[in-house]
Amino acid sequence: MSKTKKDIKLFNKWSFNNIEIKDWTLEHYINLRPVIIPHTAGKHEHKRFWKTTKISIVERFVNRLLAPGFIGGKIKGHKSSYGSGKKSKLLRSLEDAFTLIELNTGVNPIQILIEAICNSAPREETTKIARGGISYASAVDISPQRRVDLAIKYLVQAIGTKSHSNERQFAANLAQELILASKDSQESRAVKRKEEIERIAVSAR
Numbered sequence: 001m002s003k004t005k006k007d008i009k010l011f012n013k014w015s016f017n018n019i020e021i022k023d024w025t026l027e028h029y030i031n032l033r034p035v036i037i038p039h040t041a042g043k044h045e046h047k048r049f050w051k052t053t054k055i056s057i058v059e060r061f062v063n064r065l066l067a068p069g070f071i072g073g074k075i076k077g078h079k080s081s082y083g084s085g086k087k088s089k090l091l092r093s094l095e096d097a098f099t100l101i102e103l104n105t106g107v108n109p110i111q112i113l114i115e116a117i118c119n120s121a122p123r124e125e126t127t128k129i130a131r132g133g134i135s136y137a138s139a140v141d142i143s144p145q146r147r148v149d150l151a152i153k154y155l156v157q158a159i160g161t162k163s164h165s166n167e168r169q170f171a172a173n174l175a176q177e178l179i180l181a182s183k184d185s186q187e188s189r190a191v192k193r194k195e196e197i198e199r200i201a202v203s204a205r
Contacts, residue, residue: 008034010058010110011095014102019111023118029148030057030114038062039087053145058094061113064156065090096171101179109178116181120190121151124201139201150197151190155181158189 009015016034021027031053038059055063066087098109105112126137142150155177163173180188 006034008036010035010038011098012036013095014098014108014110016110019108019114021114021118023121025144026118026121026148029053029144030117031055031060032057032110032114035059037091039091057117057148058110058113061152061155062087062090062094064152065094065159067156093171093174096169097174097178100171100175104175105179112178112182116155116178116188116190117148117151119184120154120181120188120194121147122194122197122201123147125197126201126204137200137204139205151194154190154193158193161189 006015006017016032019032021030021032033056035056035058038056039062040055040059101107101109101112122142124139125142127140128135129138158181159174159177162177163170177188177190181190184191186192
């Protein structure tokens with residue numbers, strides 16, 4: 001018997017039902033389509049522009065973790081580096097991290113991921129404007145799509161920095177950063193980075 005969308009759970013453990021996106025401006029750019037395994041095997045690779053909104057937000061997060069250069073070192077217990085393309089191993093680490101999140105918070109880890117993304121998404125940044133041979137920085141608003149992209153980027157970089165030369169398990173570092181970011185804590189590197197970008201933008205107005 002085939003499962004309905006409501007019956008589909010991430011890793012057959014966590015439901016996508018009743019997940020709330022507190023920042024309404026990001027609702028159309030965070031895909032919460034139910035998936036069991038967040039792996040589409042490049043199904044949207046050649047479909048430009050809209051592919052990021054058609055892919056589950058969990059898979060987008062995993063794909064960013066796989067990107068070379070974002071995370072250095074190795075997953076403890078794994079021979080491959082984070083950015084080596086070993087997605088199946090990374091998915092196992094993500095499942096472990098989500099289990100830790102649920103044990104520590106009692107909240108659906110998908111909800112924690114969404115809140116971490118919303119809290120790490122900057123609303124304003126700076127761009128360089130050249131006029132008459134003179135360039136200067138000017139503050140600009142950030143589009144919702146770019147806000148989600150930057151939030152995922154900052155979270156992955158924070159997890160990478162925390163995992164570098166750290167004896168703790170990768171899953172534990174991943175879980176800790178997501179929990180801190182979901183609480184909008186100043187201990188979260190991703191939240192700090194967002195606030196730094198916004199502070200620079202304010203000074204460039």
